[in-house]
Amino acid sequence: MKKTKNTKKQLLEATLTLISEKGYLRATTREIAQKAGVTELTLFRHFGSKERLFEELLNGYTFLPRLKELLPELEGLSYERSLEIIATRFLLTLKERKAMIKIMYSEVTIYPEKIRAIYNRFVDEMRGTMAGFFENMQKRGIMRRNSPEMAARVFLWILISYFRSEEIMRPGSMKKETMEMNVQEIIDIFMHGTLNKRSDLSYTGRTAHERL
Amino acid sequence: MKKTKNTKKQLLEATLTLISEKGYLRATTREIAQKAGVTELTLFRHFGSKERLFEELLNGYTFLPRLKELLPELEGLSYERSLEIIATRFLLTLKERKAMIKIMYSEVTIYPEKIRAIYNRFVDEMRGTMAGFFENMQKRGIMRRNSPEMAARVFLWILISYFRSEEIMRPGSMKKETMEMNVQEIIDIFMHGTLNKRSDLSYTGRTAHERL
DNA sequence: TGGCTATGTAAGTGCGCACTTACATTAAAA
DNA sequence: TTTTAATGTAAGTGCGCACTTACATAGCCA
CATH class of the missing domain: 1.10.357 (Tetracycline Repressor; domain 2)
Structure with a gap:
């Protein structure tokens, strides 16, 4: 593999930030990928679609209240x-x-x-x-x-x-x-x-x- | 004039309903016009753009708490x-x-x-x-x-x-x-x-x- | 070394949507 | 009746975006 193994994680983080700032529709896949430091194509290779990306973000999120x-x-x-x-x-x-x-x-x-x-x-x-x-x-x-x-x-x-x-x-x-x-x-x-x-x-x- | 004089009002009402249901971006002008019972073109003749339509809705709204x-x-x-x-x-x-x-x-x-x-x-x-x-x-x-x-x-x-x-x-x-x-x-x-x-x-x- | 995997580059496709243009119609005002 | 303002029909334009395809490259493991 090349460089980082945590591409997915960075994409999810970028998604969280951008969607919270601009809303789901205004946060474009291009922008998310850019913020994560990868190509748009990499995003789609990992998540298939914008919708599934968002779903994975939601599913994987935990508030863990201490x-x-x-x-x-x-x-x-x-x-x-x-x-x-x-x-x-x-x-x-x-x-x-x-x-x-x-x-x-x-x-x-x-x-x-x-x-x-x-x-x-x-x-x-x-x-x-x-x-x-x-x-x-x-x-x-x-x-x-x-x-x-x-x-x-x-x-x-x-x-x-x-x-x-x-x-x-x-x-x-x-x-x-x-x-x-x-x-x-x-x-x-x-x-x-x-x-x-x-x-x-x-x-x-x-x-x-x-x-x- | 033809028919109703309250076209603007009906457009604003449709806008309120649809945007509240689907959000600003997902509420299309076509749909809003349809819900108001007019053509999309009529919407643009009245408000010029979707953005100004939304602004007029916000500006004209009053909560009048009794x-x-x-x-x-x-x-x-x-x-x-x-x-x-x-x-x-x-x-x-x-x-x-x-x-x-x-x-x-x-x-x-x-x-x-x-x-x-x-x-x-x-x-x-x-x-x-x-x-x-x-x-x-x-x-x-x-x-x-x-x-x-x-x-x-x-x-x-x-x-x-x-x-x-x-x-x-x-x-x-x-x-x-x-x-x-x-x-x-x-x-x-x-x-x-x-x-x-x-x-x-x-x-x-x-x-x-x-x-x- | 060679194969595999993750990523990159580049170009493109198709769709939906906001918004436009040209022309026609209708009802009310003059 | 003529005029005028509001609306309609129909066709289209251009853009942005999600998503695709084909090919190239760089590091890791056997």
């Missing part, structure tokens, strides 16, 4: 602090996977089943993990008796929307400090809720907003 | 009930605007400025209204002293993600009853928060989840 490994490290921390750490880690994962996330948002109409499958696999896993975490918090009497499933969904929804708002709909990338502040406020709301109750004051004293 | 008109009707209702009603109304608005929302999600990469402008106009207006509502609740001592802005953002984020999850990423459309139940659980979390506090029990007795 959330589960994170949970044991939270022992001893407060509920609030735990949520903050989980949220931060989750947002970083989203940021790392930004390219694929953009694809999932913009190409659902075209590849409904496959993209939904990936998306749901990812979200379901996250939700399962979080639901487990919440169940645990309930057993310890730390959390109210909400449905852990729904709590997990709401938790993830907030963060996904926040990510989308900051990273995709608003210009400029999330700054680390802004993010930390926002996460604090978000978690504050998620944890305490928004209703004024006397016990709040005795427990936390002030809201994240007041601390600013 | 949220503001809704607020006065909430006088006398509980905080929780008010939030439920607002959430339901907001979700219905999203459902009605589903086509444009799908376009905004899938074509941001291609028309960043214009789509972001529309999106932000919509979201900012909603957020402003909600922030006003929360400020009012704070003045009355009903709500904790969170940042009303952030509370509004979180509130809308949850609902938008919920909408997306049910209407776009999961097969099948939101059933009315399921939606009502989900909204109850969501609002329950948003309002009370997820922390177990003694005053919760004295105030509401049980969570939405326990009521099921």
Whole structure:
């Protein structure tokens, strides 16, 4: 063989980048090949068609959320602090996977089943993990008796929307400090809720907003 | 003139539908014209190019959220009930605007400025209204002293993600009853928060989840 | 060394699509 | 009735793109 053995990998990477930037139809095979440093013909020799190239990208992609490994490290921390750490880690994962996330948002109409499958696999896993975490918090009497499933969904929804708002709909990338502040406020709301109750004051004293 | 005077309107409607279903590039001018009941040539005589057709669609679109008109009707209702009603109304608005929302999600990469402008106009207006509502609740001592802005953002984020999850990423459309139940659980979390506090029990007795 | 495999060069094919041109028709306004 | 504005019919143009074919070349292994 000549030169590199990882041609396929580089083609898949170029595909990921270009399709996330310009969408499936606007990302031409010529451009993808060029970005991968090979000829267009090589692309077709490896994947046969543009469609199969895209499918292989989708099939081979894994989000591997490292959330589960994170949970044991939270022992001893407060509920609030735990949520903050989980949220931060989750947002970083989203940021790392930004390219694929953009694809999932913009190409659902075209590849409904496959993209939904990936998306749901990812979200379901996250939700399962979080639901487990919440169940645990309930057993310890730390959390109210909400449905852990729904709590997990709401938790993830907030963060996904926040990510989308900051990273995709608003210009400029999330700054680390802004993010930390926002996460604090978000978690504050998620944890305490928004209703004024006397016990709040005795427990936390002030809201994240007041601390600013 | 011949027949209808509203050719432009019908073309714009067809454009909205088709682009939301298949994306900008896959929605052909031939198909759009056919759906509008006119010839392709008529389309070009009216709009000059496909791009300008799309631009006119974006420029002329208005979300007109009727949220503001809704607020006065909430006088006398509980905080929780008010939030439920607002959430339901907001979700219905999203459902009605589903086509444009799908376009905004899938074509941001291609028309960043214009789509972001529309999106932000919509979201900012909603957020402003909600922030006003929360400020009012704070003045009355009903709500904790969170940042009303952030509370509004979180509130809308949850609902938008919920909408997306049910209407776009999961097969099948939101059933009315399921939606009502989900909204109850969501609002329950948003309002009370997820922390177990003694005053919760004295105030509401049980969570939405326990009521099921 | 010789054969095999991965890649390259170059030229081309066919299709779909946005967009055009020339001419005809119809209904309403004048 | 004549004129005019909006639409239709029909044929076509040119471009970009996915994909192909034929032939050449460079490194690896037996």
